Each structure stands twice: as structure tokens, then as C-alpha cells.
Amino acid sequence: MPPQMKLVAITLDCPDPPALALFYQQATGHEPHPKSDADFAGLNGEHGLLIGFQRVDDYRAPSWPDPNAPQQLHICFKLDEDLDVAEARLLELGAGKPDHQPHGDKARVLTDPAGHPFCIVRG
Structure with a gap:
């Protein structure tokens, strides 16, 4: 049997x-990691999952769906609220909304303030 791995961060x-x-704290309600600082900040997510954010000099944001600056990572969040309501709240927090929306009414692709794409999906 292969080793069992648990995703922790x-x-x-x-x-x-x-x-x-x-x-992401305002978007998810997750608590800040107590050892967060200017170079690395984290949130304590569900089931012990840490969502971390690390400073990178000369950071180059993704340009989803343009592959010239790859998306790097794509996170999906399941919602307990209406998709339109969640989208409006996230846009107020600083999210962006790309023109390309491949999922119709099932999900929305947004970008965080650093340009990472993420989806919000109806529960």
C-alpha cells in the first residue's frame, strides 16, 4: 500500500x-496563523489545512486564462450563499472578475488581489 499523505498546507x-x-480571511472567515509576519502570512483553514502567503520579489501575477503567465494555482470554494451575493461580496473585498467565464451558472472564476484565479461554486 502506498504511503498515505495528508495535505496540510x-x-x-x-x-x-x-x-x-x-x-482570504475576510472571504473565508479563517483565523490568522499566529506566526504571520510581513514575509509570510497564513490562515488556519478547515481540517488543519494552512493557507499560506509568501513574499516573492519581482512577483509576476497569473493572467488566467492567458498561458503567457500561467495560473500557478487554482483554488475552488464551495458556497453556502447565493453565487451572485458571494461574487458581489468578493468583488467589494478586492477580487477581480475575468471576462472568460467557462462554467456558466454553475461557478464563477474570480481572481484574488494578487491575480491568482479561484472559483466559487454553488453548494
Whole structure:
């Protein structure tokens, strides 16, 4: 039997870890990791999953769906609220909405303030 692995952390490169952590904290309600600082910030997610944000000099944001600056990572979030309501709230927090929306009414692709694409999906 192959070793069993448990995913414990996902870390996103970005130019401003505290700012990106604040965006995701406001979006998800997850608590900040107590050892967050200017170079690495984290959120304590569900089931022990840490979502981390690390400072990268000369950060180059993804340009989804344009492959010239690859998406790097794509996160999906399941919603308990209406898709339109969630989208409006996330846009107010600083998310962007690309023109390309491949999922119709099932999901929306948004980008965080550092340009990482993420989906919001109806529960």
C-alpha cells in the first residue's frame, strides 16, 4: 500500500502576504496563523489545512486564462450563499472578475488581489 499523505498546507506566492491573507480571511472567515509576519502570512483553514502567503520579489501575477503567465494555482470554494451575493461580496473585498467565464451558472472564476484565479461554486 502506498504511503498515505495528508495535505496540510497550500502556499501562494505574492507581493504582499499580509494583504493577501486579509483578503482570504475576510472571504473565508479563517483565523490568522499566529506566526504571520510581513514575509509570510497564513490562515488556519478547515481540517488543519494552512493557507499560506509568501513574499516573492519581482512577483509576476497569473493572467488566467492567458498561458503567457500561467495560473500557478487554482483554488475552488464551495458556497453556502447565493453565487451572485458571494461574487458581489468578493468583488467589494478586492477580487477581480475575468471576462472568460467557462462554467456558466454553475461557478464563477474570480481572481484574488494578487491575480491568482479561484472559483466559487454553488453548494
